[in-house]
Amino acid sequence: MRQVSLRPIFSTKLGVLYKGDCLEILPHIQSETVTTVFADPPYNLGKYYGTEVNDNLPELEYLNWCKCWTAEGIRTLIPGGAFFLYNLPKWNIILADYLLKLGMSFRHWIAVSMKLGLPIPGRLYPSHYSLLYFTKGKPKTFKKIRVPIEKCRHCGKETKDYGGHRDVMNANGVNLTGVWNDIPPIYRFLNDVLSNRNAFASMRSISSVTVATSIRFVLNKRIKLRCRKKTIGR
Numbered sequence: 549m550r551q552v553s554l555r556p557i558f559s560t561k562l563g564v565l566y567k568g569d570c571l572e573i574l575p576h577i578q579s580e581t582v583t584t585v586f587a588d589p590p591y592n593l594g595k596y597y598g599t600e601v602n603d604n605l606p607e608l609e610y611l612n613w614c615k616c617w618t619a620e621g622i623r624t625l626i627p628g629g630a631f632f633l634y635n636l637p638k639w640n641i642i643l644a645d646y647l648l649k650l651g652m653s654f655r656h657w658i659a660v661s662m663k664l665g666l667p668i669p670g671r672l673y674p675s676h677y678s679l680l681y682f683t684k685g686k687p688k689t690f691k692k693i694r695v696p697i698e699k700c701r702h703c704g705k706e707t708k709d710y711g712g713h714r715d716v717m718n719a720n721g722v723n724l725t726g727v728w729n730d731i732p733p734i735y736r737f738l739n740d741v742l743s744n745r746n747a748f749a750s751m752r753s754i755s756s757v758t759v760a761t762s763i764r765f766v767l768n769k770r771i772k773l774r775c776r777k778k779t780i781g782r
């Protein structure tokens with residue numbers, strides 16, 4: 549194993565950020581100390597992530613690599629901790645089975661709708677990524693989130709009639725469902741702005757903040773605000 553420096557590249561009073569190969573960093577993390585693992589690995593689609601990453605591995609090799617950091621991630625989780633794994637349905641269907649085999653409890657398969665997929669000949673048009681949500685036993689934290697009732701962005705009218713039960717709906721909105729929307733333009737901007745990318749971030753704060761909220765969505769919101777500030781400052 550290559551010697552890695554465990555010096556964080558960024559830290560605030562909320563936590564620290566390490567940069568490096570997840571398989572070299574994770575073994576240094578004590579067992580049962582992490583509240584939430586969120587993994588957004590390369591999807592083995594042949595993308596370029598720098599010279600140290602091969603994103604075009606033989607399928608078995610890719611899956612074995614995913615299984616290595618999945619197992620390490622689970623080891624670091626506290627009982628009740630959450631494991632989020634964002635990937636293509638093609639990989640997550642196999643990795644979900646692996647998570648089950650390692651004793652994790654299935655909570656949700658969240659379909660994250662994507663807007664900018666490319667058509668694949670002979671297949672359905674791919675329109676969602678999979679975000680797996682598992683916990684190590686009974687979840688330590690699970691907050692129910694309500695989201696505002698959906699309105700048309702053109703006319704401002706509500707888009708659904710809720711089967712005629714609109715009048716008995718909770719004024720705080722509807723329960724968060726298992727279908728989420730991504731915000732791709734901001735994500736691309738994020739990629740441009742941040743040259744440091746990490747696939748495997750253990751986000752301790754998130755499980756206390758949310759049930760099943762993708763970190764990327766939280767990040768996007770922050771980045772959006774930061775972008776706005778930047779624009780205003782110019």
Ligand SMILES: C[S@@+](CC[C@H](N)C(=O)[O-])C[C@H]1O[C@@H](n2cnc3c(N)ncnc32)[C@H](O)[C@@H]1O
Nearest residue numbers: 568569570571588589590597601745746747748
């Ligand atoms: C699909 S991207 C996710 C990026 C990030 N979550 C974001 O939203 O910007 C996959 C990332 O995994 C990183 N990566 C690839 N192999 C890695 C490894 N062995 N350890 C840590 N990160 C790795 C790549 O550099 C790339 O940034």
